[in-house]
Amino acid sequence: MANILAVDDEPDILALIKRALEKDSHLVTTAVSPDQIKLKTLNYFDLILLDVMMPGMDGFAFCQKVRDLVDCPILFLTAKTMESDVMYGFGLGADDYIKKPFSTGELRARVNAHLRREKREKRNALHLSGLEFNLAAKEVTVNGQKIPLTKIEYGICEFLAKNHGQVFSKEQIYDAVCGYDAEGDSFTVAVHIKNIRAKLAVYQLAPISTVWGIAYKWD
Structure with missing residues (x-):
């Protein structure tokens, strides 16, 4: 079980993410905007799913803002898959990206793979x-x-x-x-x-x- 934060301006996407990841007994907190996230709560989460294209503060800007505050994996949810966009996201500290539209199977597999790796790394x-x-x-x-x-x-x-x-x-x-x-x-x-x-x-x-x-x- 892990505590996961999902940020996306589309409520339907958030509902899909929540249903999918709860099948693996994860606790999923959702937000439609980075403005809803209190920075002091970020260390509560074991993984963050972050949409790139959002009105106001986008995913890239939020990742840049919080990367030094958390050490958990950050995975982008994005329809922007040009190499320059992907490299930019990794440069900001993202650990991976999931291309929209995605299947719930891929989402669960990617999330659980990162959580397993994170658990192994934290042995030391x-x-x-x-x-x-x-x-x-x-x-x-x-x-x-x-x-x-x-x-x-x-x-x-x-x-x-x-x-x-x-x-x-x-x-x-x-x-x-x-x-x-x-x-x-x-x-x-x-x-x-x-x-x-x-x-x-x-x-x-x-x-x-x-x-x-x-x-x-x-x-």
Whole structure:
């Protein structure tokens, strides 16, 4: 399952995309204009489908605007398949394009292929919310500067970041990071998150939100 954003000024196309990708259990958010997208929500998505030709801000302009804010795949939906247009899109940071009109089979295959590749690549590195996770070294850096996290603090950050947008209780976080057989108290999760927030605040970063007062998520 992945969280996917689809932006296209044609509601019928958006409905088709939503129906097709929900067959693979993906969660699809749709918008008829880039103006409807709040930039702070972009890191919630695992893949973005973006129409090229839209009134107002077109797909090329929106891709250029957000490419440095997200590291997920961006796929253009376009009837413009001249080589110059394709190369321009790739130059802006697009990962692929799907030619209109497209079949739902092709759409699902292309999307799932990129999601599989993205999952493989993130075994070693994860870029999210201005942070870079070195999954092999178990380190987090900001602009190359290592953040001094304890082992458990790092584990909490990695778990929440890998599942960004999802809400977890203190008990779920404790079990995921420390293991079901660990001897300890899930209450300590709140203390660790307080310490994490203080360390990230030095860099003006606050990616962990409290939900309902008893749970947390990585925005």
